[in-house]
Amino acid sequence: MPPNKRMHKKTMKLECGWGSCQESFSRMENFCKHAEGHLSALDTVEDEEEDCLWRDCGFCSVEGPEELRRHLFFHCYHTKLKQFGQQVLNAQPDIGTCSIGYPNCNIVPEIPENFVCLWKECEQPPFENPEWFYRHVEMHSLLIDIPAGDCEFPIRCGWKDCEATTKGRPKLREHLRSHTQEKVVACPGCGGMYANNTKLFDHIIRQKDMEGKSQRFQCSHCSKRFATERLLRDHMRTHVSHYKCPLCDMTCPSPSALRNHIKFRHSNEKPYSCDCCEYRCKNLIDLRKHLDTHSSEPTFHCDIHDCSFTSRTLGTMKIHQKREHEGTFMARYKCHVCDKCFTRGNSLTVHLHKKHQFKWPSGHPRFRYKKHEDGFMRLQLIRYESVELTEQLMREKQNRQADEDEDQSEEQEMEVEPLGEAPSELQAELRGVLLEEQSAEEPNISTRDDSQEEAMLFVLNRGLS
Structure with a gap:
């Protein structure tokens, strides 16, 4: 049973947004099965970039x-939430409508990994479809026995490492959303997702005073535009890193991103193994790449007459045909400093590192690239970290510096400054070596409020380490 199913009794009209498809469905099961058929027609392969054809997406x-399957299934789930949002707004006509604009309504968040249920003793494999994942987690709350008629019976949360207790089943379901990050409704105008109807109404009401004005507040990270600074601030929280890896200086915006980082950077567990040799790896993609090394003959041959080109992967063959025979090939990775183009991201990384002396930010293992309006992938220059994380990094760096000084001179005593009061020399070093604060010309999105959702905006520059 879908979350909040009783709240939405009207028949849904789930319209497919893939390309020119205009089919609609009333049940999520049929909708997801239909969408999956579009992927089968794509003939996707490893190591090849694929564009999502969902209208106005751009992913x-x-x-x-x-990754593309997870992304597409989230489009299906997002479509359902927007349908719910349209229903609740139709029931409250005095609230008004969203003024942010339709072009952003089909942009969904990045889904870095499958959805994993961490309910204690649950052995369900990870989900690639958020709809089935949220239904599965809700089922755990429904299977808990509580006395009949006792709506405030205390229930202990069964999520891993959680010791919270809630009063009644509805509160437990609401609490579980803090673990799964589930949203139950979305704005049909801009696509923003919310944990309840009240937050959707608040999203619409905040725009009333701005009617007739342009969306002049733009996110410097993803270029999404907003009518009010408040809306921009709410959006920016999705970009801010709140979680620091306990094993290095890597910072992440969500618990799932942190788990993924620890899995690939610090864990020695390699569950995937090769049947032909002793090779083991951490994910299926690496295993498939390795299996190609056991093939002595190239898998693909160019079908153009008098062309003897061969390759092990379909992606390489398609690049060859576009470059040599069709003349339509375009290197998609572009250096933002000198405009030189590359066919692969790792080639651009080597160029930035050797030619322009860029270095990885502390704790971050690689460069990240973002698609711009002209279709090119460029270095993602900006990252955001909460003030709490910034202070933590400064304290840790200060403590490391103090330990080094103590090793050099045991007689010299180092006095550690209180929280948030790092010495000026240390602050200068952080700005010049680790990160540089955003210049005054950028939008001021880092404002203080009572919820202490304050954040620091940093720009990646040459010479960082």
Whole structure:
């Protein structure tokens, strides 16, 4: 049973947004099955970039078919939430409508990994479809026995490492959304997702005073535009890193991103193994790449007459045909400093590192690239970290510096400054070596409020380490 199903009794009209498809469905099961058929027609392969054809999306998958499948299923789930949003707004006509604009309504968040249920003793494999994942987690709350008629019976949360207790089943379901990050309704105008109807109404009401004015507040990270500074601030929280890796200086915006980082950077677990040799790896994509090394003959041959080109992957063959025979090939990775173009992201990384002396930010293992309006992938220059994380990094760096000084001179005593009061020399070093604060010309999105959702905006520059 879908979350909040009783709240939405009207028949849904789930319209497919893939390309020119205009089919609609009333049940999520049929809708997701239909959408999956579009992927089958794509003939996606490993190591090849694929564009999502969902209207007004613009997403480009660079990590293989699994990433595109997760992305497409989230479009299905997002479509359902927007349908719910349209229903609740129709029931409250005095609230008004969203003025942000339709072009952003089909942009969905990045889904870095499958959805994993962390309910204690649950052995369900990870989900690639958020709809089935949220239904599964809700089922855990429904299977808990509580006395009949006792709506405030205390229930202990069964999520891993959570010791919270809630009063009644509805409160437990609401609490579980803090673990799963589930949203139950979306704005049909801009696509923003919310945890309840009240927040959707608040989203619409905040725009009333701005009617007739342009969306002059733009996110410097993803270029999304907003009518009010408040809306921009709410959006920016999705870009801010709140979680720091306990094993290095890597910072992440969500618990799932942190788990993924620890899995690939610090864990020695390699569950995937090769049947032909002793090779083991951490994910299926790496295993498939390795299996190609056991093939002595190239898999693909160019079908153009008198062309003897061969390759092991379909992606390489398509690049060859576009470059040599069709004349339509375009290198998609572009250096933002000198405009030199590259066919692969790792080639641009080497160029930035050797030619322009860029270095990885502390704790971050690689450069990240973002697709711009002209279709080119360029270095993602901006990252955001909460003030709490910034202070933590400064304290840790200060403590490391103090330990080094103590090792050099045991007689010299180092006095550690209180929280948030790092010495000026240290602050200068952080700005010049680790990160540089955003200049005054950028939009001021880092404002203080009572919820202490304050954040620091940083720009990646040459010479960082």
